[in-house]
Amino acid sequence: MLASPMLWRDFVLPLPLQWARTMLDRSQHLPLSISCSHQALPPPQGSPAWQLPFDTLEHVRSIQMSRSAFNGNTTDISRLLSTPAPALEVFSFINMSGYLPREALFANCAPRLRHLTIYGARLLPLSLFSPNLVNLVISHVFLKRPESLSEFIAALQRLSRIEMLTLVGCLHPFSSAPQAPAPSQLAKLPTLSCLTIEGTVPQCLGFLRHVQTPDTIVLHVAAHKQGGVNDFTALFPFLTQGSAEDSFRVVKFRSEGPGNLTIFARHNDADYAPWDRNFEFEWGDFGDTVRDFMLVLCAEAGMRHCLSLSIELEDDDPPSETPFRPDEWMDILGAATELQTLQTSGGVGIMLCPTLSATVEDGTYSRTAAGSLVWPQLHILKLNYVNFSYRYQAGDGSSWAECTGMRADEVLLRELEHRRQRGAVLEELHLGSCTVDAQWMYKVADVVGRLSADNLQEDL
Secondary structure, X not given: OOOOHHHHOEEEEOOOHHHHHHHHHHHOOOOEEEEEOOOOOOOOXXXXXXXXXXXXXXXXXXXXXXXXXXXXXXXXXXXXXXXXXXXXXXXXXXXXXXXXXXXXXXXXXXOOOOEEEEEEEOOOOHHHOOOOOOEEEEEEEOOOOOOOHHHHHHHHHOOOOOOEEEEEOOOOOOOOOOOOOOHHHOXXXXXXXXXXXXXXXXXXXXHHXXXXXXXXXXXXXXXXXXXXXXXXXXXXXXXXXXXXXXXXXXXXXXXXXXXXXXXXXXXXXXXXXXXXEEEEEEOOOOOOOHHHHHHHHHHHHOOOOOOEEEEEEOOOOOHHHOOOOHHHHHHHHOOOOOOOEEEEEHHHHHHHHHXXXXXXXXXXXXXXXXXXXXXXXXXXXXXXXXXXXXXXXXXXXXXXXXHOOOEHHHHHHHHHHHHHHOOXXXXXXXXXXXEEXXXXXXXXXXXXXXXXXXXXXXXO
């Protein structure tokens, strides 16, 4: 069994010199895998124990290494990666200090390379962007001298078989992006199934306009506002690209502070299906609020066919400080007329309670009996971390002034009763980690199809 060459082809450096020679002999020229441990003691300069496996690069199939394993010895790294690697399929280089050899990696000869990962560098290895690549990850690249646009696009155009592409912090610094780039400046990626990019708004927008991808790709975008330039809205068409009638079936909003918002969206309404879109918008302290952003986003992105909606905002408690009032929620979400499931928490949940039996007539939202229910198909409501002892303030919304002084549990009970009277009974209400009155629980159970709860705190 020990004589099998398969047992001797995985090199985890460092190794004693004699052991490395034994492994090399017994592998009998099978494709080798080389891994340089991050925790290894750095080798002496020119150490033959480290050099030996790399002397047979023509037989190496996989290399995983980091600069830390070489204690920053750039001479060793450059020498080890300077010869052709005709059998190499996987190359991963983790580099926290930004170094990548300026010499041509593998003498520009790695024709079978399919998986390439570069983490941390000061230049892009464009020479390794080959038609055989199926998975390319370039992250945290700190470009001292960005390549020209033509060089960047030409490298992308070579990725004719790419399936997964991740570019974080290494997009071309587009100063402006034309609406319709010239054909020579367009990279067609017909086999791409997943695209992840991160950069400033001009960088992300410029990149997306210069690539042609299938509508069905999974798209993750993290866009940062730069110097007060507010062009997020130009990215919204890419958010809905490929969706039926420019609308998704399942949408989730999440904000972890006043200057950021992430939207997750997917076409498939099955539970636990993967997200088709993941857009993270970061704008810092430039005067815009999450409310302003969501107003524009929902108007542009289209919510009419949304079936399931989840809202998680960092500034949702205490509700008296939330930037969203009931009338503003109607402006944001009123178009989601097919909504069936709604999940939210804290102050957002409190401010949504008065809207649950809202009506719309001639485009105007109100609490009157006239008009049609805004959400006639709402069947499931999930509220988490809501303190139902909260009393609505006078400034919580002009259209819902009659709620002033009422407790949140009273308002929710009233809204659910109104829905029942109009034949739109809520089929399921779930309360998680909420503060409630015990007697109120019995009352609300009578106006919904099913009431479930966990980790409740009693309002004493």
